[in-house]
Amino acid sequence: MSNTSEKFLVGIFDDEDILLHGVEAIREKGVKIHEVYTPFPVHGLDEALGYKRSRLPIAAFLFGMTGTILALTMQIWMLGYDWPMIIGGKNFVSLPPFIPVTFELTVLLSALGMVGTFFIVSDMKPYKTPRQFDLRSTDDKHVMAVDLASNKLSKDDISRILKENGASEVNEKNF
Amino acid sequence: MQATSSIRETLITGGKTVRDVSEDISRQVEGKPSRLWWMAFSISLILLLFGVYCLVTVLWEGIGVWGLNKTVGWAWDITNFVWWVGIGHAGTLISAILLLFRQKWRMSINRAAEAMTIFAVICAATFPLVHMGRLWLGLYWVLPLPNTWGSLWANFNSPLLWDVFAITTYFTVSLVFWYIGLIPDFAVIRDRAVRMGNKTRASVYNALSFGWDGAAKTWMRYESVALILAGLSTPLVLSVHTIVSFDFATSIVPGWHTTIFPPYFVAGAIFSGFAMVLTLLIVTRKVFKLEDYITIYHIELMNIIIIITGSIVGIAYITEFFVAWYGQVPAEYYAFYNRATGPYWWAYWSMMTCNVISPQLFWFKKLRTNIVATFILSIIVNIGMWFERFVIIVTSIHRDYLPSSWSMFYPTMYDVGEYVLTFGFFFTAFFLFAKFFPVINMAEVKSIIKSSSEKKH
Numbered sequence: 001m002s003n004t005s006e007k008f009l010v011g012i013f014d015d016e017d018i019l020l021h022g023v024e025a026i027r028e029k030g031v032k033i034h035e036v037y038t039p040f041p042v043h044g045l046d047e048a049l050g051y052k053r054s055r056l057p058i059a060a061f062l063f064g065m066t067g068t069i070l071a072l073t074m075q076i077w078m079l080g081y082d083w084p085m086i087i088g089g090k091n092f093v094s095l096p097p098f099i100p101v102t103f104e105l106t107v108l109l110s111a112l113g114m115v116g117t118f119f120i121v122s123d124m125k126p127y128k129t130p131r132q133f134d135l136r137s138t139d140d141k142h143v144m145a146v147d148l149a150s151n152k153l154s155k156d157d158i159s160r161i162l163k164e165n166g167a168s169e170v171n172e173k174n175f
Numbered sequence: 176m177q178a179t180s181s182i183r184e185t186l187i188t189g190g191k192t193v194r195d196v197s198e199d200i201s202r203q204v205e206g207k208p209s210r211l212w213w214m215a216f217s218i219s220l221i222l223l224l225f226g227v228y229c230l231v232t233v234l235w236e237g238i239g240v241w242g243l244n245k246t247v248g249w250a251w252d253i254t255n256f257v258w259w260v261g262i263g264h265a266g267t268l269i270s271a272i273l274l275l276f277r278q279k280w281r282m283s284i285n286r287a288a289e290a291m292t293i294f295a296v297i298c299a300a301t302f303p304l305v306h307m308g309r310l311w312l313g314l315y316w317v318l319p320l321p322n323t324w325g326s327l328w329a330n331f332n333s334p335l336l337w338d339v340f341a342i343t344t345y346f347t348v349s350l351v352f353w354y355i356g357l358i359p360d361f362a363v364i365r366d367r368a369v370r371m372g373n374k375t376r377a378s379v380y381n382a383l384s385f386g387w388d389g390a391a392k393t394w395m396r397y398e399s400v401a402l403i404l405a406g407l408s409t410p411l412v413l414s415v416h417t418i419v420s421f422d423f424a425t426s427i428v429p430g431w432h433t434t435i436f437p438p439y440f441v442a443g444a445i446f447s448g449f450a451m452v453l454t455l456l457i458v459t460r461k462v463f464k465l466e467d468y469i470t471i472y473h474i475e476l477m478n479i480i481i482i483i484t485g486s487i488v489g490i491a492y493i494t495e496f497f498v499a500w501y502g503q504v505p506a507e508y509y510a511f512y513n514r515a516t517g518p519y520w521w522a523y524w525s526m527m528t529c530n531v532i533s534p535q536l537f538w539f540k541k542l543r544t545n546i547v548a549t550f551i552l553s554i555i556v557n558i559g560m561w562f563e564r565f566v567i568i569v570t571s572i573h574r575d576y577l578p579s580s581w582s583m584f585y586p587t588m589y590d591v592g593e594y595v596l597t598f599g600f601f602f603t604a605f606f607l608f609a610k611f612f613p614v615i616n617m618a619e620v621k622s623i624i625k626s627s628s629e630k631k632h
Contacts, residue, residue, distance in 0.1 A: 036391040040622040046395040054399040075331045078319060083327040100337035100418055104344040107407050111348045118400045122393045128386030135366045137389050140193035
């Protein structure tokens with residue numbers, strides 16, 4: 001073990017509603033929660049933990065706009081300026097026939113860009129070994145990790161607070 | 176302290192707990208495949224190999240080995256293309272549109288339906304690609320790449336080119352949507368493998384899960400991504416078959432030159448997509464013992480969608496006929512008269528029986544909650560939908576303005592062989608998916624266990 005080892009208290013919750021109430025009560029008592037790991041999305045948990053809304057929709061919008069502009073410039077430049085061709089006597093540049101490709105590229109860039117951003121900000125990639133506090137957190141337990149170093153309260157106090165607020169067991173975990 | 180939600184319909188039966196969900200769904204990934212699986216897989220593989228032989232012949236000899244002639248230049252290939260694209264509509268519709276409408280019953284079926292979508296779109300793409308003849312030059316014909324042959328850029332006025340963009344975008348976005356959904360479930364299998372001491376499986380599924388840890392913050396972002404992907408996919412699903420219908424509707428061929436094509440094609444696509452989802456899921460739930468997750472109630476709801484979309488398609492057929500008569504354009508009038516009474520009358524009436532009459536049987540609750548009836552009808556619907564595309568394509572072009580060039584279309588072994596190829600690929604891929612990937616979205620199902628699971632008393 002290196003000196004940089006971090007000590008955590010890990011509270012296990014059996015039920016999502018108990019967890020939600022627990023998170024609010026535990027934060028009120030002044031315990032700083034490192035993170036909560038759940039097997040499925042628990043609605044309201046992000047608010048209970050005080051997380052700000054994700055800005056990924058903004059990223060999606062910006063990538064989408066890039067797609068729109070890229071598609072329109074590409075089509076107008078290719079068919080209007082670089083090599084205009086007479087096709088059925090139609091105008092070289094007219095908007096309606098360019099709409100389908102513009103729409104598709106908007107959606108494509110928006111989706112790929114947003115998902116890419118999501119992977120980057122969440123630090124997700126193949127061959128990343130995640131730090132796991134309890135393997136049951138992907139099965140049926142909700143796992144709350146409390147970093148002892150960043151809390152002023154003692155280990156016993158935190159352990160008591162977790163148990164009083166619905167944790168079915170409290171373990172220690174060092175990394 | 177425990178808050179319970181108000182009364183909701185039961186979506187998951189058998190008194191399942193959150194734990195049971197991981198157990199029941201991961202079991203088929205962890206265990207050895209059954210003999211039934213091996214049998215089904217081998218048959219699909221044989222079909223695939225026969226198809227590959229036919230495909231190689233077509234590529235080697237050219238598409239002259241197909242039964243096409245000077246009058247009928249589009250037949251089985253484009254019929255099969257449109258048929259498969261249509262089938263590929265249900266998955267993303269279920270996961271995107273039903274997510275936006277907050278329909279919780281989607282959660283048991285979306286994973287398999289999306290997988291089906293992806294495989295169906297691959298099958299569909301085979302046909303226009305091969306139809307180009309010289310596949311290896313196709314890249315330059317369909318993508319805006321600088322080249323030295325003839326016209327410098329692809330023609331953005333052509334619906335065929337819009338189709339290329341629509342289908343590649345649809346495929347990519349559906350694949351991403353499907354994979355995003357799979358990530359937390361791969362982590363479930365990884366953690367179970369760690370606990371079972373299976374190191375190889377743990378590292379494979381960890382790579383697949385992108386190191387997922389289920390942190391509340393990641394879940395928050397994840398939900399945001401899923402919602403926006405659903406919002407993007409909803410118009411995307413509708414755009415794909417709309418653009419496919421433009422391939423026909425923007426032409427001036429009598430029988431194709433119809434303004435109701437886009438909504439009519441989209442309804443037909445959802446109709447056939449749901450039929451294929453039913454065919455596959457009725458088998459899957461039986462083979463993997465998932466009756467508690469995919470219940471009769473799920474099947475009934477899908478059957479209701481089949482009645483709705485089937486009726487829309489029926490009305491579209493009748494409207495086309497009405498307009499052909501009311502419009503009094505002789506060529507249009509003849510195209511439709513010839514459809515119903517000409518040499519392809521049998522294809523037309525097969526289509527009418529399978530698509531318009533048969534789904535109406537689902538008005539009877541007894542039939543739409545009966546598994547055998549649903550299974551048979553789901554296959555009949557897809558036969559009907561194949562005939563719909565055949566009727567639209569072949570009967571509209573086999574008799575053109577010049578009676579001396581009227582002709583019939585007769586498929587060769589290679590036309591049939593490529594259709595067999597796609598079936599082989601589709602089922603091989605689906606069986607591999609069902610073996611190695613969790614067939615039901617565990618994370619989503621777990622989130623509704625408390626509100627929608629049947630309680631043990």
